[in-house]
Amino acid sequence: MSIVAVVIFVVAYVFIASEKLPKTAVALTGAAVVLLIGVVGSKDAFFSADTGVDWNVIFLLLGMMIIVGILRRTGAFEYTAIWAVKRAKGKPLRIMVLLVTITAVASAFLDNVTTVLLIAPVTMLVCDRLGTSRVPFLIAEVLASNIGGAATLIGDPPNIIIGSRGNLDFNEFLVNMGPIVLIELIVFVICLRWLFRGSFTVDPEKVSDVMALNEREAIKDTKLLIKCGIVLLLVFIGFIGHSVFELDPSIVALIGAGLLILLSGTKPKQYLAGVEWETLLFFAGLFIMIGALVKTGVIKYIAGLAADATAGNALFAxxxxxxxxxxxxxxxxxIPYVATMSPIVLQLTNDFADPVHSEALWWALALGADFGGNLTAVGASANVVILGLAKREGTPISFWDFTKKGMIVTLLTVVIAAPYLWLRYFAF
Structure with missing residues (x-):
């Protein structure tokens, strides 16, 4: 069955990458095939934490999509777009740097999926106002969100799994991951001009028009904005203190969405219109196909080969x-990769006497998984969300348009992370 699972996944992945067919249809078809032929059953697909759909991710996305959809009605995104353009004096590179920095910082203290859901509408409005392409700005932001999200326990979903398995708390993540993430972000910002060269042309007349606008006039519903602000504040507190409140981020998001629906009196047709159903279904199909790889032992086998190759050398490991x-x-x-690899890393930590070397394995896993999420368009949840939003708003981003930039950023961030791990945990 392992060979069958691999073949189905590879074929589906090829179709997703080639974009010959809609990726949601491909993912659901692949999921249907592994279910029909019995590679996984309904319990594996829908009820297993190891091989099934990650409902925490699905419902986190659903809740935040509803909140963002209601927030959109207030005019807050238009306000922020005009504010950003005016602060950057209409210079597109400055605007990209500003939005990328905001995205990276916010991703560390929320999570990268929530952040891109909030920042993407602002970005598209900014680009429309200036008459420039949305694509490079959206790609830059999602890359920044995966970098910034690596800094904390709650910033990127894999970190939550690593924190649980490795018994690592919020402060330990911030102290160990924060410095390298700051370095990576600075390098990334410096590289923006080169990475997205040719993407910084604007319509001078549109810039002048935006500079003449009063951003306060963009707010359409002040009362609703206050209600959204209160709910978002409560949601953010819930995200940061989820371990104290013993509530998963997905539950916090759903409670926040329900509370805002009640407070705003929004009708179902209105708040459900903001939900990216295609994105949610794509995730469901992808999780089931990957679950087949997990159940048949494919991912564990590959990860195990890497673990066996260490030969007791901590630095090499x-x-x-x-x-x-x-x-x-x-x-x-x-997400599923870390869920599978973390037990192997836990076993590896027992092989090394020095606790500093053992802990370095967890940070290597976190850095590799978080930065590796930038490698392809399906490497991280935030990537899929951005591509779904862009397609819905009439600006499709192809798998390869994203991946060409993501591969460069992943290589750059991993190359910088390697000496950091050596210097901090082995050299001194």
């Missing part, structure tokens, strides 16, 4: 975990 995690996370999505 750390570097191997970093590189393998970056590559595999970019191909199979970093």
């Amino acid at each position: 750390v570097m191997l975990v970093l590189v393998v995690s970056a590559v595999l996370s970019g191909i199979v999505d970093n």
Whole structure:
């Protein structure tokens, strides 16, 4: 069955990458095939934490999509778009730097999926106002969200899994991951001009028009904005303190969405219009196909080969975990990869006497998985969300348009992460 699972996944992946067929249809078809032929059953697909649909991701997305859809009605996105353009004096590179920085910082203290859901509408409005392409701005932001999200326990979903398995708390993540993420972000910002060269042309007349606008006039419903602000504040507190409140981020998002629906009196047709159903279904199909790889032992076998190759050398083990995690996370999505790899890393930590070397394995896994999420268009949840939003708004981003930039950024971030791990945990 393992060969069958691999063949189905590879064929589906080829179709997704080639974009010959809609990716949601491909993912659901692949999921249907592995269910029909019995590679996985209904319990595996819908009820298993190891091989099934990650409902925490699905419902986190659903809740935040509803909140963002209601927030859109207030005019807050238009306000922010005009504010950003005016602060950057209409210079597109400055605007990209500003939006990328906001995205990276917000991703560390929310999570990268929530952040891109909030920032993408603003970005599209900015680009429309200036008459420039949305695509490079959206790609830059999602790449920044995956970098920034690596800094904290709650910033990227794989970090939550790693924190649980490795018994690592919020402060430990911030102290160990924060410095390298800051370095990576600075390098990424410096590279923006080169990475997206040719993308910074604007319509001078449109810039003048935006500079003359009063952003306060963009707010359409002040009362609704206040209600949204209160709910978002409560949701953010819930995200940051989820371990204290013993509520998963997905539950926090759903409670926030329900509360805002009640407070705003929004009708179902209105708040459901903001939900990216295609994105949610794509995730469901992808999780089931990857679950087949997990159940048949394919991912564990590959990860085990990497673990066996360490031969008791702690530094080699750390570097191997970093590189393998970056590559595999970019191909199979970093959430199921980390869920499968973390027990192996836990076993590896028992092989090394020095606790500093053992802990370095967890940071290598986190850095590889989080930065590897930038490798392809399906490497991280935030990537899929951005592509879904862009398509819905009439600006489709192809798999390869994203991946060409993502591969460069992944290579750059991993190359910088490697000496950081050596210097911090082995050299001194």
